[in-house]
Amino acid sequence: MRHVAILGSTGSIGTQTLEVIDRFPDRLGVAALAAGRNVELLIQQAKQFRPECVSIQREQDLPRVRDALSGTGIRVSTDPCEVARADADLVVAAFVGSAGLRPVIEALRGGTDVALANKEVLVMAGELVLAEARRYGAQIRPLDSEHVAIHQCLAGHAASSVRRVVLTASGGPFRGATLEELARATPEDALAHPNWEMGSKITIDSATLMNKGFEVMEARWLFDLEPERIDVLIHPESIVHSLVEFSDGSWLAQLGIPDMRVPIAYTLAMPERLPLPDLPPLDLAALGALHFETPDVARFPALGLARDVLAAGGAAPAVLNAANEVAVQAFLEGRIPFTRIAAVSETVLEGQAGRLAPDLEAVMDADREARAAAHRAIEEGRA
């Protein structure tokens, strides 16, 4: 029996994690749940799965949740770190953006393994987070379809025989779009991802390919790979979730239907596999063909930005993450065009380059200042 705490239980990854847990009551249970503002769904989840504690984002929602859960013995707070400290075997980190950093550190410091969907945690502070995991003997497991794919391809093969890993990217809704079309893209256009149903932040990041840039950084830390050993390949069908090339020219690829419940089940149960019989099987003959192309960094500059900040190190990745988060929000609110999302990040990076990030406080400082700088850049129309 494996007890799971979920940071972000009402989001896309959180609800699908609970769906998988619900199917295997003999193997998986819920230790704690942290949510944002979706109070009613959290209450419903807490009543169904009976965690030891739950957290919500806002003080003003506390009375409603306490009232709804009175008599259950479930503790209620606004502190996700309490959820991260619950008596769990695994913390599923599925917050969006930088909010997940502190609770993840908290879980690792308690010696609890973390399944990481919230890639910004490694983007912002990969080196620091890995150091904490090593120090407290906790493991960081991938919970992104690409990184779960790489994990499966690497299993049973010597790390020294890996030449490089290749992350696949669907190319998003704008794969074939011209720069002019990109400039006119609306939030509705950008939210229409061809293959995956995800939250809005990550869907926009997929459309700009910033998400893939973040995944390059994530892979760098999760698998201890030099950045030049991590490549990106556009694969519109999202069937091949990623590949590994070995030193003898041989490749392994992991394939499956694009449904997050498959990698979620893998990460929750590894090294065992949980069968999900009601999912449609992958039928390659019915698909007919799998396509591959080189990503176009001219139309999708986010990919180049991500590589640059990974090379720069220090606080640069945290600055990019924060600036991008603000820019994506501005795009979703109709305040900047699609093509300015990467431009805002680039402007902010220019002002914040060369910062060090010796500890978590410095990372959080860089995050705060980059957000302020991004807001200024957007308001002043400089980017």
Place this chain on the structure above:
Amino acid sequence: MRHVAILGSTGSIGTQTLEVIDRFPDRLGVAALAAGRNVELLIQQAKQFRPECVSIQREQDLPRVRDALSGTGIRVSTDPCEVARADADLVVAAFVGSAGLRPVIEALRGGTDVALANKEVLVMAGELVLAEARRYGAQIRPLDSEHVAIHQCLAGHAASSVRRVVLTASGGPFRGATLEELARATPEDALAHPNWEMGSKITIDSATLMNKGFEVMEARWLFDLEPERIDVLIHPESIVHSLVEFSDGSWLAQLGIPDMRVPIAYTLAMPERLPLPDLPPLDLAALGALHFETPDVARFPALGLARDVLAAGGAAPAVLNAANEVAVQAFLEGRIPFTRIAAVSETVLEGQAGRLAPDLEAVMDADREARAAAHRAIEEGRA
């Protein structure tokens, strides 16, 4: 240092095995070489690699080989079993057809691991050969691109989590051909394989898909899988060499350029990998697309025949193998049309069904009688 004996050193697999060995003189050496009629090439190989012994097929060639190798201390005979008994760490079994069965058994009985390219050995007597391997503590390693692919996909994953394996087939030169076109196909047409350069017997078996049927049987024994867990998928580019589907709906695939030196190097060196830097890398973006389709058993009945004899068991697989060998030879000599190759096997199977194969002698008897029956069927024009 791993010493290798090669059964079939002058054939396609044999020469490529020596090419790989030649590149890694610190890791690989040659213990013994067995050839057929290509006496001059064998002499040249013996002079270069200095094995302890060599064998050739025909008595009449002995004086020439003894003369050429006089003073080298290399023993010369017409007995490939002597080569199989040489002081080797691994015997590469790359004879064509049933000639490989006795030397492979001999190697296993000496406790020597066997790398099996000569799939007819498992087709004819899979159960018996596996029993000998277990009894003498010897290992049978795959040396077919598809089975090396499966071996790599299975490494590091629990056997209990395997749902099925899927062998890919290029579909050969007649993938899109109509039945009428198949009936008119010449040996030259059939020998023009689109992706792989191989010997003529296996190239014809690829054109009929009998080779894939044999590979299904090979997989059944190599990986201890029920036949219904082994599927075939047509993949014209021969880049995905095979796939494994796991119980959670997740798949692993092994990919690479279609060059046998890659799987040969893998099998010779496993668990290490030998880099072959002068081979062109696999470039998926340059390829653009990988295609998949369901095999058509109506146009390629050999695949159905192979499944039938695997289900029937006993001597049926040996009968199919022998009848097919005779029929392929008759086709190559222009005596029967392409579409009669499978028909000859079917006719012979009808007459030989239900035989038992309790030991090696019974298998060899079935082989002999099936050959005679195939010759009769061809001469009498019954098939």
